[in-house]
Amino acid sequence: MATSSDQFGDVSARVLGHHAEIRARLRDLDVLGGPEPSQVAAVHLRVALLRLASLFEAHLVFEEVELAPWIRDVDAWGPCREAAMLAEHDEQRHRLQLVCAMAEAPDTDDLGFAHEVSSLLVSVLEDMAREERQLSLLGWLYDYGAEQMTG
Numbered sequence: 001m002a003t004s005s006d007q008f009g010d011v012s013a014r015v016l017g018h019h020a021e022i023r024a025r026l027r028d029l030d031v032l033g034g035p036e037p038s039q040v041a042a043v044h045l046r047v048a049l050l051r052l053a054s055l056f057e058a059h060l061v062f063e064e065v066e067l068a069p070w071i072r073d074v075d076a077w078g079p080c081r082e083a084a085m086l087a088e089h090d091e092q093r094h095r096l097q098l099v100c101a102m103a104e105a106p107d108t109d110d111l112g113f114a115h116e117v118s119s120l121l122v123s124v125l126e127d128m129a130r131e132e133r134q135l136s137l138l139g140w141l142y143d144y145g146a147e148q149m150t151g
């Protein structure tokens with residue numbers, strides 16, 4: 001029978017798999033965004049961003065459905081950790097919606113758009129790095145936390 005440590009490990013591995021996929025898409029955006037994107041590159045950048053938004057939304061929903069219970073139930077601080085994750089998701093959705101609205105608007109300036117994509121990219125990379133540190137802490141708590149507390 002799978003232990004909670006194993007089950008959390010499965011969810012955590014899926015989150016890390018999503019992050020790897022998102023990082024690959026972000027690298028594509030970075031290449032397309034370049035310092036002065038051509039008109040064709042600017043169109044590709046818009047399409048790539050909208051595709052990323054859809055992948056990212058699916059990832060957020062996965063974390064809210066599959067990861068949230070593990071965050072909530074790990075210890076007494078779980079509900080605070082879950083609330084922090086949900087607040088971060090709201091912020092990420094808001095940031096992404098603003099840049100998607102730019103991607104969809106016909107009069108968006110290509111260079112300004114490329115700058116916005118670039119700063120979105122940096123913030124998403126930072127958020128994922130922070131989440132991965134938290135996943136690693138949760139993994140430790142599921143592996144050893146209860147044992148440590150009960151001796």
Ligand SMILES: [Fe+2]
Pocket residue numbers: 015019059063128131
């Ligand atoms: Fe994530």
